[in-house]
Amino acid sequence: MAKTALATALLGLAACTTPVENTANNDKGQAQMAANLQTHVWTLTQVEGGAKPLPAAASKVQLNFVDGQGLLVKGLCNSMRGHYTAQGQALEIGRLASTMMACSDEQLMAAERQVGILLPQAQTWQLQDKAAAPELEIGFADGQRWRLQGLVKPETLYGTPERVFLEIAPQPQACSHPLMPNAQCLQVRSVTYDAQGLKKSAGEWENFYGAIEGFEHRPGVRNIVRLKRFTNPHPPADASRYVYVLDMVVETSIEK
Template sequence: METSRMSLSRYSAMLTASLLATACASTPSQAPLSGRWQADDSKVQLQLKDGKLSASAGCNRLFGPASVEGGRLVVGNLAGTMMMCAPEEMAAEDALKKLLASRPQVEQKDGRLLLKGDGRTLALNAMPALDGGKTRFIYVQGKTAPCVGVAPMQCLQVREDKNAPWQHHYGQIEGFTPEAGLNYRLRIKEFDVANPPADAPSRRWVLDMVVESEVVKP
């Protein structure tokens, strides 16, 4: 009789443990954070996809593993390009590295991403998705030039070959704001625009990555 009670007790404990394990396994996990964001008051860009992070403060591209755990962004060891840029860009890059290393709190709301850590809050806005676009590499001048579409306007100066003459681009590059005194090489995504207005381009360009920037000699 005593043996039967012990067996029943042991069976009950095993059943309870099994039910708890099943319940935990069936609990939906938090959806991984995924998307592209850009700060509205700086050059900081950040992308999260498939457990990988890519980030930049306007100079080098940083990349490495990342996940959201307990409402915090946990970033692994970051690798990156090794360009030398303007002192203010290098300072912004160091600040971004410190923020990412601090396991910042993550809040996402209304298309905005907030990272809170290292004594500050970085606010970023959602950028357009890049799925399905054609990848192109282009050079862009930091200054625009007068051009005429339907009316006189200012056009970006672009080219795909570094030795080719500059050409007018009559649209914008979404997510990119040029700075006078710098030239850029960009990786962009190109999308066809169905039935564009008469004064608008038939293709839409979206910034994917600033590959490099260089100071233009006077």
């Protein structure tokens, strides 16, 4: 029997400031730093110090600051969201809300719990320009320090996305691909929902030739995902003009 878990999406709060000598320049500096913070997704690359070391399973944690006020935490089993305030280099993050999906990976679940406890203990932040990519540093109450590397968001590159829902079958199938001999393609079909959030219809199954950023398919697991679909005005040769980014896993079940 399939075991199903539903996830809900919320958005939290995020902003940033940097101290400068006068009020006018301070306001300008705050706006510029906030813009820089929001144009990138921040992936954890290094952890230093702290009373309790962060588990290796937390190595893919990502922080995404949105709308000048929202913080979204991904890279674990569930996504988390929380409110924060910042004054100068001081950072305060409130209690995090989490989706309620269960994972079979106990180490990942343990890492998620620790991250959920640690982030509200954040005290300082600093944004630095690096030659390769910008770097965000967050300091915590127990002395732990996170370094996170910034990657430009698709929204920055391609603009506002469409929102689409796809059901992804448990098993990929052989498919013809001009650049990949013996290719295996995900099997997907579009899904629509009514105003009450109830499933309305599903399309025909078809091969999916592209990639979904942030999504990792596991054989034997069926998913319904909500995606951001961006249009690339200059796609590479033999590539789709669409760029897909995982927004949320709506439903998942293990097929036996």
